[in-house]
Amino acid sequence: MIEHLDGAVIPTGFDVPVDPLRRAAHYTGEPGCIAEARSFAAHFVDTLRTEWCAMIDDRLGGDLLLVVSELITNADRHSNGPYILELEGTDDSVTVSVYDSSAALPLRFPRDPRRVGRHGLEIVHALAASVTAERVPVGKRVSAVMRLGEPPKK
Numbered sequence: 001m002i003e004h005l006d007g008a009v010i011p012t013g014f015d016v017p018v019d020p021l022r023r024a025a026h027y028t029g030e031p032g033c034i035a036e037a038r039s040f041a042a043h044f045v046d047t048l049r050t051e052w053c054a055m056i057d058d059r060l061g062g063d064l065l066l067v068v069s070e071l072i073t074n075a076d077r078h079s080n081g082p083y084i085l086e087l088e089g090t091d092d093s094v095t096v097s098v099y100d101s102s103a104a105l106p107l108r109f110p111r112d113p114r115r116v117g118r119h120g121l122e123i124v125h126a127l128a129a130s131v132t133a134e135r136v137p138v139g140k141r142v143s144a145v146m147r148l149g150e151p152p153k154k
Helices: 033-052 058-078 120-127
Strands: 002-005 008-011 021-027 083-089 093-100 130-136 139-147
Touching (some): 021 033, 033 093, 058 083, 058 139, 120 130
Antiparallel strands (some): 002 008, 021 083, 083 093, 130 139
C-alpha cells in the first residue's frame, strides 16, 4: 500500500495483489444478443470506473463497446452455437474475449475502402493494443486488449 501524506508518497509495505474485475455472460444467438452483450459491457465499464477508479472517458468507453459489438457479431455470424463474452479489467487495461463453437480462426482482410462489409477485425485491430485468436477445445477464443489512458493506434 502507498499512502499520500501532504504530497509525500510513503510505501507502507502492505501491497497486496488484487484480482482484476472479471465478468462473463453466455449468449444463445437469439435475436437481441448483440445488444444484450453491449449492455453487459456498458455495465462492466461503469463498474470498472467505480470499483477500480479506471479512467475511461466516453470515447474509450464507446471504443470498448464497439470492440465488443464486432467480436460478438463475428461469433453470432460465424459459429453454430452459443458463445461467451468474457471481460477482464483493471485500472490500466480491459481484455475482451469471445469464445464460440467454430474452430475456424477469423480472417483479417486487407484494407479496402471499396469492400462492403467484413471490416470487423480491421476495426478491432485499429482500436485494440493487441488482438489474438486461438483454438480452444470447444472452438476458438478471440481476445482484444484495450489499454486505458492511451490513445488508439493509428
